[in-house]
Amino acid sequence: MNMIQALNSALDVMMERDRQVLTFGEDVGFFGGVFRVTDGLQKKYGLKRCFDTPIAEGGIVGMAVGMGAYGLRPVAEIQFADYIYPGLDQIISEAARLRYRTAGEFTSPITIRSPYGGGIYGGQTHSQSPEAIFTHVAGLKTVIPSTPYDAKGLLISAIEDDDPVVFFEPKRIYNGPFDGNHSRPVTPWAKHAASEVPEGYYTVPLGKAAIAREGNDVTVLAYGTMVHVAIGAAEETGIDAEVVDLRTLWPVDIEAIEESVKKTGRCVIIHEATRTSGFGAELSALVQERCFYHLEAPIERVTGFDTPYPHSFEWNYFPGPIRVGSALRRVMEA
Missing domain, CATH: 3.40.50.920 (Rossmann fold)
Incomplete structure (x- = not known):
């Protein structure tokens, strides 16, 4: 599998295992995501578990926080990491602090997925790497995989975690040993960007290099x-x-x-x-x-x-x- 397929497999595995898992975001449902990470999930699991949202990142994250507090395990997609800034208040002020503010009465078991970094000639509004912002926030976990195998295992671990996880996906290696534009031949370093990925359930632990x-x-x-x-x-x-x-x-x-x-x-x-x-x-x-x-x-x-x-x-x-x-x-x- 390439990384896109591995992430799709992780979502599929978790949505099949746990009915509390659902995913949503801009173009996530019918279209299958701008990079096709959610391709086929709406058809398989229905409109209530894989659906499109308005272009409103604060609303996407806020909805995820409410769902998590209610007992669901939402996976919210921010279409590009560059678009995550309107959702910062919900991520920092609500999701990251909910467990502490309620003395453990509520948790925020949400995963916020987003493609990040360059590789598609997207310029200033589709290529940013804002990971340092989230490592500064107590209560958040921040994850960035480098291989399809790790991407699947880490995403499953993130979905199962009872605290919020910001999950950045390096789109430059989304499609394996090519750049995101498919316009360049395999480069010497990129040959390491593919890996064997099991079809079923497995985890890669968070917090381990x-x-x-x-x-x-x-x-x-x-x-x-x-x-x-x-x-x-x-x-x-x-x-x-x-x-x-x-x-x-x-x-x-x-x-x-x-x-x-x-x-x-x-x-x-x-x-x-x-x-x-x-x-x-x-x-x-x-x-x-x-x-x-x-x-x-x-x-x-x-x-x-x-x-x-x-x-x-x-x-x-x-x-x-x-x-x-x-x-x-x-x-x-x-």
Whole structure:
């Protein structure tokens, strides 16, 4: 399966297992989602469990919060991560705080899915990476998969979780080892973007990182598409890099990070979002606090630029194997 098929399978499995699971959003029902993640679900489960909504993200999230408090397990889709901002008040002020505000009387077992990042030449309004905003909010879990296998298992875990999960899906690798536009041939790093996916039920635990590539010389912390870029950079440079796929940004698996950095003594952090106040800054602080006496070189960050997101030049904006490779060489030479 590619990631789209894996996510569709996760929704199908959970809607069949649990009648309290339902999904909705803009074009989610009849059309099957703009990227076809919900394709066929309305036909199979009916209009009450897979349906379209108005273009009103605050209403979509607010409805999900109410459904969750009532006992359902809604999966709300925000069509692009760029559109999630009108729903921030509901996510931050209501969903994230409901358990605490009610002393546990109510919970918010909701999952908010959204395609994020670049890869389709969508420009400023279809390509943003706002994950750092949500890692800052107590009460939220933030998840970003990098493979179809993890995408399915993590989405099932998110749906079963009793607290709200923001689930970002890297659309650049939605269709496997191609860019989102299908216009480029298979690239060296993208060959890792496909995986075998079981048909039935399984879970991947939230809050647990994975070692995407074992190594001894430098630790690379990445998530989503950047996991594959990191692997490609390691292979192209010949540097024995250990790539840690965070999978869950918050709660982050600090034990896995600490173990890897203490082994290698070096650390490079990669993300597609802008550099300033990106999640890489938090990761850098955590590594500095916990691994300072093991570090043999300064921590490097390779990120998107602090500029408005470009349209036709997005492939220059992405951290690619060349920029990541340069960072790997710098920490090895320090």
